Amino acid sequence: MTESRSLHDDAVVVDTHNDLILLVDHFDRRGRPDHFARYWLPELRAGGVDVQVLPICIEDQFQTEGALRRTLLLIERIHELAAEHSDDVTVCLTGADVDAATAAGRIALVIALEGAHAVGQDPELVRTMARVGVRVISMAHYARTFLADGSGLDSTSRGRLTPQGITALREMEELGIVFDISHLGMAGVEDVLSLATRPFLATHSACLGITDSHRNLGDEQLKAIAGLGGVIGVAAAIPYFIDPAAPTAERVVDHIERVVEVAGIDHVGLGPDFIDDYYQSVFGGWVGAPDGAHVPAEISRPSDLPKITEVMVRRGFAEPDIRKVLGENVLRVLRDVMGEPAR
Numbered sequence: 456m457t458e459s460r461s462l463h464d465d466a467v468v469v470d471t472h473n474d475l476i477l478l479v480d481h482f483d484r485r486g487r488p489d490h491f492a493r494y495w496l497p498e499l500r501a502g503g504v505d506v507q508v509l510p511i512c513i514e515d516q517f518q519t520e521g522a523l524r525r526t527l528l529l530i531e532r533i534h535e536l537a538a539e540h541s542d543d544v545t546v547c548l549t550g551a552d553v554d555a556a557t558a559a560g561r562i563a564l565v566i567a568l569e570g571a572h573a574v575g576q577d578p579e580l581v582r583t584m585a586r587v588g589v590r591v592i593s594m595a596h597y598a599r600t601f602l603a604d605g606s607g608l609d610s611t612s613r614g615r616l617t618p619q620g621i622t623a624l625r626e627m628e629e630l631g632i633v634f635d636i637s638h639l640g641m642a643g644v645e646d647v648l649s650l651a652t653r654p655f656l657a658t659h660s661a662c663l664g665i666t667d668s669h670r671n672l673g674d675e676q677l678k679a680i681a682g683l684g685g686v687i688g689v690a691a692a693i694p695y696f697i698d699p700a701a702p703t704a705e706r707v708v709d710h711i712e713r714v715v716e717v718a719g720i721d722h723v724g725l726g727p728d729f730i731d732d733y734y735q736s737v738f739g740g741w742v743g744a745p746d747g748a749h750v751p752a753e754i755s756r757p758s759d760l761p762k763i764t765e766v767m768v769r770r771g772f773a774e775p776d777i778r779k780v781l782g783e784n785v786l787r788v789l790r791d792v793m794g795e796p797a798r
Contacts, residue, residue: 457765458768459761459764459765459767459768459769460761460764460765462764462768462774462777462778463503463760463761463764463765463781464503466503466764466777466778466781466782466783467505467506467557467778467781467782467783467786468502468503468504468505468506468725468760468781468782469504469505469506469507469508469724469725469781469782469785469786469789470502470504470506470507470508470725470726470727470729470757470760471508471591471656471658471659471688471724471725471726471785472508472510472567472569472637472658472659472688472690472726472727472728473507473508473509473510473727473728473729473757474510474512474569474728474729474730475491475495475507475509475729476509476510476511476529476532476533477512477514477529477730478490478495479491479495479532479536480529480532483532491536491539491540492539492540495757496540496543496544498756498757498758499562499757500543500562501757501758502756502757502758502759502760502761503760503761504562504757504760505557505562505563505782506547506553506556506557506562506563506565506782506785506786506789507544507562507563507564507565508565508567508591508658508726509533509564509565509566509567510567510568510569510591510593510658511526511529511530511566511567511568511569511573512569512570513525513526513569513570513572513573522572522573522575523573523575523580525573526568526572526573526584527573527587530566530587530588530589533546533564533566533588534546534588536564537564542561543561543562544561544562544563544564545561545562545563545564546564546565546566546588547563547564547565547590547793548588548590548793548794549631549793549794549795550786550789550790550791550792550793550794550795551790552794553565553786553789553790553793554786554790565590565591565789565793566587566588566589566590566591567589567590567591567592567593567635567658568584568589568591568592568593569593569635569638570593570594570595570638571592571593571594571595571602571623574592574602574623576602576619577619578602578619578620578622578623578626579626581623581626581627581630581632582626582630584632585630585631585632589632590631590632590633590793590794591632591633591634591635591656591658591793592623592627592632592633592634592635593634593635593636593637593638593639593658594616594620594623594624594639594643595638595639595640595643602616602617602619602620602623603615603616603617603620603639603640603643603646615642615643615645615646616643616646616647616650620643620646621646621650624647624650624651628651628652628653628797629796629797630796631792631793631794631795631796631797632792632793633654633655633656633788633789633792633793634647634651634653634655634656635655635656635657635658636655636656636657636660636680636685637656637657637658637659637660637670637688637726638670644672644676648676648679648680648683651683652797653683653684653791653792653797654683654684654685654686654787654788654791654792655680655683655685655788655792656685656686656687656688656724656726656785656788657672657680657685657686657687657688657726658688658726659688659690659696659726659727659728660672660687660688660689660690660696660726661689661690661696661697661710662674662677662710662713662714662717664713664717665698665706665709665710665713666695666696666697666698666699666710668695668696670690670696671696672687674717677714677717677718677722678717678718680718680722681718681719681721681722684787684788684791685722685788686721686722686723686724686784686785686787686788687714687718687722687723687724687726688724688725688726688785689707689710689711689714689723689724689725689726690710690726690727690728691704691707691725691726691727691728691752691754691763692727692728692729692730692752692754692755692756693728693730693752694750694751694752696728697710697752699750700750701750702750702751702752702753702754703752703753704753704754704759704762704763704765704766705766707754707763707766708763708766708767708770711723711763711767711780712770715776720776720779720780721779721784721787722784723779723780723784724780724781724782724784724785725760725763725780725781725782725785727754727757727760729755729756729757764777764781767780
């Protein structure tokens with residue numbers, strides 16, 4: 456076993472963004488309810504993943520009035536998976552739950568909402584989401600919701616958080632739900648940075664200073680997130696976040712190093728965004744790539760994560776710093792905020 460693999464296996468690895476529940480649902484609907492056990496569970500184990508944030512992203516056809524139903528069905532499916540595979544995974548509601556699960560050798564699952572379409576224009580539904588186990592929420596995906604504008608509208612809108620969005624943010628902080636700033640439009644990011652009082656996550660973002668994408672964060676935003684105690688989970692599996700021409704493990708570590716340089720070693724983690732398998736299975740290819748082009752990312756599934764550790768070791772990262780990147784930084788936020796009401 457190599458030095459880097461031994462370190463990777465020994466460290467607590469936290470993945471802050473994997474859309475695997477969408478693919479599980481896709482196969483469920485086609486009579487293959489074994490997809491999680493057959494594919495994802497072995498992948499998570501091979502990648503050394505100890506904590507998995509599971510976002511619920513609502514496809515266009517389910518948005519508006521169908522969003523709440525779709526969200527609740529997917530949340531129920533996550534709870535079913537945890538019951539079916541109780542020796543391997545458990546849904547966690549607090550940081551203490553996460554610690555207990557990992558100490559027992561189980562993968563800690565944290566339910567998240569990507570875009571909060573289910574909340575609609577009713578911030579009180581944030582409390583409902585908390586009751587069913589949601590512990591991380593973002594307010595927008597690429598477009599507009601009742602709470603905020605997504606980053607896909609940055610070229611045409613300067614939309615800030617709506618009044619409902621501001622109320623939802625306050626509800627999250629009061630309830631101990633971790634705010635997720637990824638996908639939020641630029642003006643909305645500035646609102647959150649001025650209003651937030653607790654640490655939060657950018658679950659799957661990268662550095663605008665390296666790759667020009669509306670989904671990436673500028674240096675001043677990185678510094679401000681760090682100033683509030685937050686963590687940036689660096690994306691790895693979507694080429695146009697990392698490097699459309701060469702989305703390699705080396706390039707992912709370039710982004711990690713940029714966050715370290717700008718925000719500090721205590722404010723960077725991993726948020727690979729393993730969505731490519733979903734697009735390959737459902738659509739036969741990556742439909743989000745510009746002009747239909749697609750250069751496969753070297754980090755495309757959980758079993759690829761040790762490659763990132765290998766690069767960090769080769770570049771001379773100290774072992775304690777590698778452990779921080781792999782999971783300890785995000786664990787700090789989860790312990791401080793998740794399920795812990797504001798004092």
